[in-house]
Amino acid sequence: MSSHPPWETVELLAEPTRRALYAACRRAPSPLTREELAHATGISRRLAAFHLDLLADAGLLVVDYARPEGRSGPGAGRPAKRYTPAPIDLELSLPPRRYDVAARVLARGVAASPVEAQKATFAAATAEGERTGRANRPGGRMTVDRTTDAVIDTLSNLGYEPRCDRSGCVRLTNCPFDAAAAEAADVVCGLNLRFVSGMLAGLNGHRAVHAVLDPSPGHCCVTVSHD
Numbered sequence: 001m002s003s004h005p006p007w008e009t010v011e012l013l014a015e016p017t018r019r020a021l022y023a024a025c026r027r028a029p030s031p032l033t034r035e036e037l038a039h040a041t042g043i044s045r046r047l048a049a050f051h052l053d054l055l056a057d058a059g060l061l062v063v064d065y066a067r068p069e070g071r072s073g074p075g076a077g078r079p080a081k082r083y084t085p086a087p088i089d090l091e092l093s094l095p096p097r098r099y100d101v102a103a104r105v106l107a108r109g110v111a112a113s114p115v116e117a118q119k120a121t122f123a124a125a126t127a128e129g130e131r132t133g134r135a136n137r138p139g140g141r142m143t144v145d146r147t148t149d150a151v152i153d154t155l156s157n158l159g160y161e162p163r164c165d166r167s168g169c170v171r172l173t174n175c176p177f178d179a180a181a182a183e184a185a186d187v188v189c190g191l192n193l194r195f196v197s198g199m200l201a202g203l204n205g206h207r208a209v210h211a212v213l214d215p216s217p218g219h220c221c222v223t224v225s226h227d
Helices: 006-014 016-027 034-041 045-057 099-112 114-135 144-157 185-202
Strands: 061-066 080-085 162-164 170-172 209-213 222-226
Touching: 006 016, 016 034, 016 045, 016 080, 034 045, 034 080, 045 061, 045 080, 099 114, 099 185, 114 185, 144 162, 144 170, 144 185, 144 209, 144 222, 185 209, 185 222
Parallel strands: none
Antiparallel strands: 061 080, 162 170, 170 222, 209 222
16 A cells, blocks of 8 residues: 555545656556656756656555666666556545445455356446446547557556557456455456446447456456457
């Protein structure tokens, strides 16, 4: 968790420049330097350094130091300060709400008596995914590229933090259901797969684009791929 109380952390991220820097860090597949983040957000290095250090002091960013790739030994210069998002979850609600507790309890309940409960849960997840897809369906012909773009936009709004790799697969760097997945991974990952598959159907996406279970460390269990 952040070292600051939730209200202070929210206030910190309410400032547009800091929020843009933090978002750029979260989108990046690897640590970024002050110079890279300044360029990404269109501000000066000095201003970027000021805001980045505030975010790091609040526990939202992790700092390390490294020389640029390919440079080492005498004359390589000082190691550059780099920033990556801290592995934290930030929640704030008034009055307090603990939907994560309900999710864990429900996941454990389904896992304990899986046959009918799991069937009904997966059907509901598919239906909810289709509803979400229809609500975000773009107009026009859905090619593979347009389907992929629509998937990225929709999943970004849902908190999955999707990134497209070199092969064109959309990998999800955040699982919005992480708290429940820790209790009953088979149930929650199955639900997740049905939800994303239903979303693709609701988007009326290209038939070559599909969701698959592809769990890996630091990623959601679902990947969106294409033939």
